Amino acid sequence: MMWLTWRQFRAQGIVAAALAVALGVVLLITGLNLAHLNSDSGVATCHGARACATAANAFINQLPGTGSVPVFFGTIAVIYLAPALMGIFWGAPLVARELETGTFRLAWNQSVSRARWLVVKLGVVGLAAMATAGLLSLFLGWWESPIFRAAALAGSDSAAVTRISPQLFGAQGIAPIGYAAFAFALGVTAGALIRRTIPAMAVTLAAFGLVQAAWPLWIRSHLITPLREYFAITPANVNELAIINNTQMIVRHDVEKPGAWVVSDQTVSPSGHLFSGPPTHACLSANASPNACNASIAALHLRALISYEPASRFWPLQWTETGIFVVLAMALAAFCAWRIGKRRLA
């Protein structure tokens, strides 16, 4: 059974391995170069917060000239796409092809039981998918670590260098392993239900894409309740001040939390309600001075209420998310096993 699985999976496995090795070589070359730059700039040996921030900034400023930026974002895109591709090219045809071409009658009529056929097929290819995703993420983790360390020293609040930000989180740590398991199981399930390869591939892609898009938007922030924090808004720290239709006023202070994921940032009145106006007289009238407008805003005693996931929650969130996707994948696999076990050969 192992031999059969390997023979039928050979082409896909070799293509994926070749692509992974090619990406690995690119990462290795650029990563060594990064490590070299990093030690040259003195980030590793700096003493004191100021000196370290300066060294880290010097290192970060050098990055655009080294071609690291496209490698970084390209690898992240690859890690986001890999589970979907493995779901459509490895998962969807696994059962659908047998059903579509009628070879299931041969495959499931052997001395090897159907249950064993499925366990070995799902197990070997599924583990290969998880291993591929995990390896890619591990390699990116090694490659990017000097950049993240320098960004933390420099106190950067850019989402592009914050591991927990929604844009990066899914391509970091162990989360891609969970996605790969889920996408693969989803592909197999779609194939078992639809029984035709190409429609099953299309459905897998659409469904996994929806999950991948909806997850950071609506679900991830509920996995662990975000922390809340109030910040006073003063005229000096207002980032945005707009008056709409003379009836609404937007006052916003964008709170910076380096290393954290700011889930929401709202402006609230002293009573704790959402503030949206009305505009103060001093800000409305055309001939009042900006100082008067500022003073009237200060008198409102507005606060910014943020909810955020601090950097320390990176690993708890990773484990929770990966666990959920692996459990979902196992449930889908069990459903496939039940469905295939019931299927008549005629």
Place this chain on the structure above:
Amino acid sequence: MIWLTWRQFRAQSIAAGAFVVAFGVVLLVSGIKIAHAYSSAGVPGCHGAGACANAATTFIDQLRGSSTELIYYTGIVIVYLAPALMGMFWGAPLVARELETGTFRLAWNQSVSRTRWVVAKLGLIWLAAMATAGLLSLVTGSWASPIFRAGQLAGSDSVSLDRLAPQLFGAQGIAPIGYAAFAFALGVAAGVFIRHTIPAMAVTLVGFGLVQLAWPSWVRPHLAPQLRQYLPITGANVNELVVENNQFIVRRTIFKPGGWVVSNQTVNPAGRPFGGAPLQACVSGPQSACNAAVNTLHLRTLISYVPARGFWELQWIEAGIFVVLAAALTAFCAWWIRNRQLT
């Protein structure tokens, strides 16, 4: 032949049609909200550059962080992905499936000549792919038009509001039509060569993805008719001043609202790229002394850029190139199919 093509293409076209309609409804609902915000911010009736910029900024600030922003980026992603998906799911199986399952012997052995089979199948679905991409681009483009207009009025320097920026250009105007034509033809050609559906789909995806990635960085800068401009660099307007390992980097970042700055180089008065030892005043000494010293260098920045009005010209060039490439690939496939032996 048209009936056969429709029957074999029914499922795909219905799926695509349903998706376009669903997406169109989302855009319509949200578009009405945008139009409302646009007029209530006072952009349409504004007078004078300052008032217009203020109104446009208010409008854009209102959209930030709302569902509109999400729809905006989703729309761009969809318009970028659509050609690749049509190449994979419409193009690659078209011939590969006939060859793989052996049905080509039946299909090409009818009273309908092979030439007609090719023309009907390739031609109709090719047109359907181009129409779908064009439609998606048209609805997202008209949905986003108040946003782009406001971005220009506000003089925004954000590339996410700039139609000519490499990140957005491929999802605007008629370029997606060219991509769809090319991706579909690539899928058909991959199917003809590889003769297995799933590998052909994989090759189409990888091949088109590579073209799509390489194009904005390496090819498009050579297609675009560009203007050159020298702008002075002074201590007051320099954006980047780096002293490092005996190197001295002085850069002024230029942004052209609505345009695309292709290259930006710092040159010395003689017109050669500037590179030199750091000024003593910048290595040690206060910022003001460094700024004054930078002034004495009389550096200029040389930019090469595509102005906002060059948008449509570049769109036509790019769409034209891809349609021609697609036509060449399709003609090759047609020739190959006509000459293929039936055994």
